[in-house]
Amino acid sequence: MDLDSLGVVMLASAAIVLVAVVGVRLAGRIGVPGLLLYLGIGLLLGWLFPAVGVSDARLATVLGYTALVIILAEGGLTTSLTDLRPVLWPSLVLATVGVAVTIGVVAAALTVFVQLDVRLALLLGAVLAATDAAAVFSVLRSLRLHPRLRSLLEGEAGFNDAPVVVLVVVLAGGDLTGASWWQIPLLVLAEIIGGAVVGYLLGWVSRWVLPRLALPAVGLYPIAVFALLALAYGIASVGHASGFMAVYVAAIVIGAAGDLPHRRSVIGFAEGLAWAAQIGLFVMLGLLASLDQLADAVVVAAVAGVALVVLARPLAAVVSLTPFRLPGNWVAFVAVAGLRGAVPIVFAAIPLGLAVPGAQVVFDATLIVVVALTLLQTPLLPWAGRRLGVDVGWAAQQLQVEAAPLDGMDASLLGIDIDERSRLAGLYVSDLRLPPGAAVSLVVRAGQGLVPDVHTRLQPGDELLVVATEKSRRAAVKRLRLVSRDGRLAGWRRPEE
16 A cells, blocks of 8 residues: 555445445334444455455454454453352353354254354354354443343353354364374463463553653553553464453453543553454444355355354353352343354454465355354343343442542542442432541533532433542442442441552
């Protein structure tokens, strides 16, 4: 590309992004998932303008990995560690044992009913085993699920990329007739553990570094956070561990930090970047596909899709979650909420890039299954949530507190937004009972600032500015979140420190 073509490329790219952004709202009104709209844009562009089609599957895989890293980073940063911790082990088992069950069931169905080659059947089962982080994060957060159930599904989507990508690479490049097949589970386990260790360690280092940087501009903090997450991926990959696992774990650890500077800016940047990654990823995969070849894979896709939805996913949910004695309606919802999206298509591009015989069928069948399941599953999830009784309504959410270090004062400025679901609304400032060293310094209401006293009553829509010394900051944040969740009597019968 030269300077003469730069303007044309930027014009086309901007038009695609704007159409996709505006189309999200339209798609929601007519009941079509926004992510599917992006895929349709790519397919339409590839059909109308064959010259812009993506023909390099290896390049598509690299770009897909990059987009997936961004999506996992945003998902980890916005995941509540409080909600994830109780369902961490169920998420990990669902992301490993559940993946193995899914692969086995789908591969068996393909070899029995369409006599597909065993290697291709295992490949198709593997790429379909991964739930999609982009779909899960964007769809489930629009539902009113119990926070821990949502965290269970989000954790599965964040964790299962690591084992699946290892299996796909081994199946695409290895020889299944060798005597070393038993090494595959050990390889998967080693990469998962290695990535988790790298992510955890770098996450804690980042939690120590970020509040002490005192950067001159707010916009530098999101860049620093994503640079650290990219560092986690790089270290893990160079060390032959799972970069995906490292990024997701590091993002969870960083996002759980109570003193993450300018949290609102970091999260806003992450969400915007993740949306851009999703748009680009789905459009690119649409360009990679060829509508003329899809017909040859319809039968294979139909068998794989039915086996996945009717047998594999429910069996994986029951086998993985039964030992943890989770509520039956939770297990039933997990059985129907295995969302697929761009991730299986990205993984299906790996054997395509390696020129594995029959890889085109795997890619085309994966694309058909993803489109069909997205059209069918996504609109049905709200209904399934209500029928299964996992829709908890608009319960009070965890309070979001933004911290900004005050240079030279050994203190932090905390910003708190009060919405109608927070039990802070209706309380007097004196009801907060903040610890010594912390005080509400300003209330911003309808764009006007007022200095509060003990008789100031908080209202929905208020923004609070709390100044706290470093010694009292953690206790102040803990107290504010407790009161936001439980009201003025929070901590009455239990210690707060």
